Amino acid sequence: MRFKLAALAAVAGIMPAAASAQATMNHVAINVTDQARSVAYYEEAFGLSEIPAPLNAAPGHPRWMRLGNGVExxxxxxxxxxxxxxRIIHFALTVKDLDRVIAFLKRTxxxxxxxxxxxxxxxxxxxDGVRQIFTQDPDGYWIEVNDAADRPPR
Structure with missing residues (x-):
């Protein structure tokens, strides 16, 4: 995910419109009451895989999951x-098979x-034909789940 900041900065008077600044999404961090339960939920519901978290291998430190495109x-x-x-405060996940996610939600x-x-x-x-739903993880974080995988990036 890339966010173009140059236009916003130009409007805010921070930098001239000709400047080109970009920021790339690196990760989203959430606080949860049961870390193991949340990791299992994201694995089962969305097929995310856990990756090693550098420097913080001790229990209680963040556990990292791969979202895709270098985002964690x-x-x-x-x-x-x-x-x-x-609900208006949410993050969005694009999945290849929205019906599989809905089946998981029904089953659980x-x-x-x-x-x-x-x-x-x-x-x-x-x-644009994209189907979407909103659901909550075990701690109540809202997640938009959509099947926009074939939509070209903006």
């Missing part, structure tokens, strides 16, 4: 309850919604 999910254990944010008695918040529905109204 860092799962950090916390000892206090977590209050999940509203987890819910999902469409964009409008209708439980058990799949958003099919996007003009």
């Amino acid at each position: 999910l860092h799962i950090q254990a916390i000892k206090v309850p977590f209050t999940p944010p509203p 008695n987890r819910t999902w919604t469409d964009y409008a918040g209708k439980v058990g529905e799949i958003n099919r109204t996007r003009t």
Whole structure:
């Protein structure tokens, strides 16, 4: 995932419009109440694989999972309850087989919604044809799951 920052910076007056700055997504970090449960969820639901976390091999340190395209999910254990944010604050995962994810959610008695918040529905109204759902991980983080794998990058 790449984010073009030059236009935003130019609007904000930070740098001239002719400058070209880019930032590349490296990782997303989440705090969870049960690290092993969360790692298992992301493996089973989305097929993510765990990768070695450099420097932090001791229990309780972040566990890293490969999201793809060089981006990682860092799962950090916390000892206090977590209050999940509203659905509008989410991260998105693109999967090759959305039906497989939905089958997992059904099998494990987890819910999902469409964009409008209708439980058990799949958003099919996007003009680009991408199907998407929203679901929550075991700690309540909202995840948009879509099948935009064939859509060209922006």
